[in-house]
Every structure is written in C-alpha cells, then in structure tokens.
Amino acid sequence: MLSISRLLPCLYRVYTGEFLDITLCSTVKAKSNPQDHARATEGPCNTPKPGVFDLINKAKWDAWNALGSLPKETARQNYVDLVSGLSSSSDSSSQVKPEADRKQSGYETLVVTSEDGITKIMMNRPAKKNAMTMRMYEEIMLALKAASKDDSAITVLTGNGDYYSSGNDLTNFTDIPSGGVEEKAKNSAILLRDFVDCFIDFPKPLIAVVNGPAVGISVTILGLFEVVYASDRATFHTPFSHLGQSPEGCSSYTFPKIMGPAKAAEMLIFGKKLTAAEACAQGLVTEVFPDSTFQKEVWTRLKAYSKLPPNAMRISKQMIRNREKEKLHAVNAEESSTLQERWLSDECMNAIMNFLTRKAKL
C-alpha cells in the first residue's frame, strides 16, 4: 500500500514545488534539492521548458507550469489543507470499524451513519412525519458538527419513512417555560439562529436526499445545500402565512436568488406547494428521480461523488459560498428576530391552536 509518508512528497511537489518545514515533510525536506526550493520561492513558472530527453526536469517543469499563476501562498494553503485531510483519512482508514459500529449511537431523533466517505444524517420520527422537535434541532447541530470533523467527504440529510420532514413540530410551542411565552419565543429564536448558522458554516458538500414531502424549515434550508435530489413523490411547501409566521432558513434571501422574486413570493407568501418537477424547474431541486429507483440511483451517484478528492470539493464549496456567508448570517439573524415577534402574534397562536385541536374537531 502506498504510505502517506511516500505519497506526501509527490503531492507536495505538484502543489508548490516547495518543501514546508513541518513534521510530516521533514523526511522530504532532508532530501530536497535546491532547484525545487528555488522554483517555489520564485512563484509562477518562469524558466524555459527543458529539452524533450531531460525527462525528470521536464516532468517537474510541466507540474510547475500547470499551476499557472496560482500564487504560492494559495498553493501552500491548498497543500496544507490537503495534507490534513489526507492524514486524517489515513489515520481513520487504519482503524476501520466493523459495519455495526458505523452507526453512531446517542441520538434519539436521528440515525447517523458514516461509511463509503458519506455521513448520512437521517431524521427518524416517521410516525410524526419527521416533524422537528427541539431535541431534533439540537441533534442535527451536533451531527453536523461531528460530520464537519470526521473523515467523510460529503454529508447527506434525509428522512425515514414516507416524509422527508413536516417541518417544525408545532407542539414545540406548547412547552412553555416559567418565563412565559416571551421566554419561549426568545429561546426558540436563539435555537433557530444557531441551527441555520450550522448549515451556513458547514464546510463540506451538503446533499439533501428528499425522500418524500417536505414542509416549512425542511424546505427553506435547502437553499443552503449544494445539491438536492428528490423523489418524484416529494412536494415542497412553506405555509408560513397560514401559520401567521414568516420565512426562515435564509429563504427570504436564497429563494428569490434561486427562483426569482415572483416564484419565491408564491411559495413564501402564499404557501404554494410545488411538485418535485416544479421545484426542479425553479432551481430549488437539482434532479428528480422516479420513487421506485430513487434510493438506488441516488446512493450510487453519491458513492461515486464521495470518492472525489475531499479537499478539492471542500475548497470549491468555500469558493462558491464564502462571499455570501456574511450576508447569509445577517439574513438569518433578521429572520430569527422577526419570527420571535411573529410567534407572539395572535395570528400565529391561533394557527397553532387550530392544528393542535384539528383532530378533536373531526
């Protein structure tokens, strides 16, 4: 097997042509030649191409030239990121756990597994349509934090049973602390903000595998995912006005960007329910699959994606998302504080009471 200590020097030359003074590279440094070091300190390729029979120097020149005008500081950072990813995955691959152990225990509302380079976070309250309790929000945050540090390349959120998720569990609002409804609204707004922040800051590619209907916050946060695969059974529904509430999950910003302001308004203000095909046509969903082959097709695709170089994927995600991050955090803060007020409104309290008493009325 190719050991990491033998692989690193090759990778390092390709990335920078330089030898870093870090422990992992110390053996390489000892063997470095002055020409390599000079190349790195000089930055972009600036020497004539070696002759066709000078195979070794020609290969080095080609690798250096392929870097184009990449500044050496960027190359160095890319390399350090790459090395830390490689070393963590090599550490973990030497202690692969048996299949049964890969399911992470300690979650009450989720099933979290990590294998084939994929951490899968599955909401697991099928009898309640995976409605999101306070506990589930906390556990999803914990699972995302763990996934951001584990050796997986990509992270998936999905649901168990016939629903992806029916959104916020409306019984969350029935558990009133001693400080009354104001304290409840304040605590809920803090939780909501922290929850959405975890998605904004998540460093690896995030994929939603939408196995069935999605409602409320489970829909709005999709704008923070890299890829959304949906079964043709899935629907997308944000009945905020019906509930006397307002948008969250940064959807007041991401949805108009994704689908244009008019389509976003139909969803977020008027609660129009979209089919999977409509959500795909509007850019919220990446691809729709027939329900009969959904799981097989999606997981085959994700297993292939998870074998791509993890640091390259992470860096690309950062490049796509980073310039938006500050804005997203500001939007999240504003949406959360607006909702804090909405939850105290008569419109909202009446709507929740209607839902909670609807079966008694039948």
Ligand SMILES: CCCC/C=C/CC(=O)SCCNC(=O)CCNC(=O)[C@H](O)C(C)(C)COP(=O)(O)OP(=O)(O)OC[C@H]1O[C@@H](n2cnc3c(N)ncnc32)[C@H](O)[C@@H]1OP(=O)(O)O
């Ligand atoms: C702190 C953070 C706050 C973040 C704020 C987020 C805003 C949102 O997410 S708004 C969206 C809130 N969700 C809803 O309004 C959906 C409410 N549920 C429904 O409309 C229906 O249950 C649904 C259409 C999803 C499914 O209908 P049915 O197929 O008829 O099934 P049931 O209604 O019989 O559901 C089975 C069982 O699950 C309970 N359930 C389902 N969803 C929720 C929910 N969101 N909150 C609470 N409970 C839910 C439902 O009551 C049934 O329970 P039992 O009666 O005990 O069987």
